[in-house]
Amino acid sequence: MTYKAMDSSAAPLYPIREVSRLTGVNSVTLRAWERRYGLIRPQRTPKGHRLYGRDDIERVERILQWLNRGVPVSQVRELIDQPETVETPAPQMGDWASQRQHLIQAVEAFDSGRLEVLFNQSLALYPVSLCIAELWQPVISQLEERWGDQFGATLQRRLLESFLRTRIGTRIYHANQLSNAGEVLVARLPEDSSGFWAMLMGLAASAAGYRVHLMDGELPLSEFPLAAERLGVTALLLASGHAERSDVIRRQLPRLAEQSRAPVCLVGPIARIRVGDFENTAVAVLGEDMSQALSRLRAMLDADG
Known part of the structure; x- marks a missing residue:
């Protein structure tokens, strides 16, 4: 070497x-x-x-x-380890496709033991942001497309939801004990009942050094300003994999952004689906990619001083 x-x-x-x-x-x-x-x-x-x-x-x-x-x-x-004078060959195709397939098979087989191994293995070997982008986001998107009215879909969804809530919650708890950075509140929007995208955002924000308050259940939008004030968070990160109802998009979220002391930010697929609906509002659309969303959040908070 x-x-x-x-x-x-x-x-x-x-x-x-x-x-x-x-x-x-x-x-x-x-x-x-x-x-x-x-x-x-x-x-x-x-x-x-x-x-x-x-x-x-x-x-x-x-x-x-x-x-x-x-x-x-x-x-x-x-x-x-190759000498710099030697031309580096083009990289081979990574093994993410295989890992995604194994993960989907574990969910469909209700194999929580296999899920545990795959979750721990991926996060031990790769940065959290890369695991989310290459493994968990694509898997959740693919599973949500498959489930529909399929028999056993609700059980698969709840198994994965329970698994991720426990594992991600534990990681966030321990990371919060060591973090001295700003605090963020991460929560799901009303139609995203599983909370997958909020959990992934919470994991990504925690790995980026933020102290994370991850809301496990649905919180009325009218109570977020109170939450921001009492918890002293620097941003509200609201996630969803759905388009959400028109009244939420057109009235409730813009009103929340005007009332909240902390910036109101959208992440997850909703940020792609509804990107054009918030151009003239105070709602910050950070994007579907968690890593890019956090980069935009950091730039926004730095600009606000």
Whole structure:
């Protein structure tokens, strides 16, 4: 392996928490990349704590570039260890399609044990934003298209809903204990009874460093201004996979945006479906892609000062 961690006498070294903050890759994933695949090799303190140099951080960023191009994590080391003078081959097709199929099969088979394995495995090896974009968003969209009036669809939906609520809620709870960033309230809109898109947004916001209040049930839109005030949140993130009722879109959400101390933002498929309905309102349409939505949110909050 040609890669070597930078000597501590030559440049500053960073603890794993700081590297996670700088790169957006959580500590569990960084450890998995080191132990399972030898992708990074941090230095160690006498007590065994990991320390990373600037070259380690740059290497993590290169790993992310390959993962974002669809290269499976198991193939990344071969690509990034090539000498720079050697032309890097085009990446092979990633294994996301296979993972999506396995996940759908687990839901349709009511296999909660398999769901557990797939959920933990994906989030241990890949950044949360990539897992959501390449695995969970496409799977939920595909399942929602399949379900319709299919026999057993309600049971499948409730199984997945219960599973994600528990796992994502647990991750958010633990992440909130460590976060010093701004707080956001994430909730579903009335017609999105399963809350899938709110849960994914909550997971993405948590991974991005926000302290997240994830509303488990439906909250009347009229009470969101009170929630924003009492919880002290910097933004209200409202999610839905549906078009929602006309009165919600044309009257209630614009009124909520005028009354709330925190910006009212739409995320999930509704942001694509209804993008043209909020042009002359105070409602911020952040988009369907969770990562892009968070980038727009951050820019909006920075601009507001």
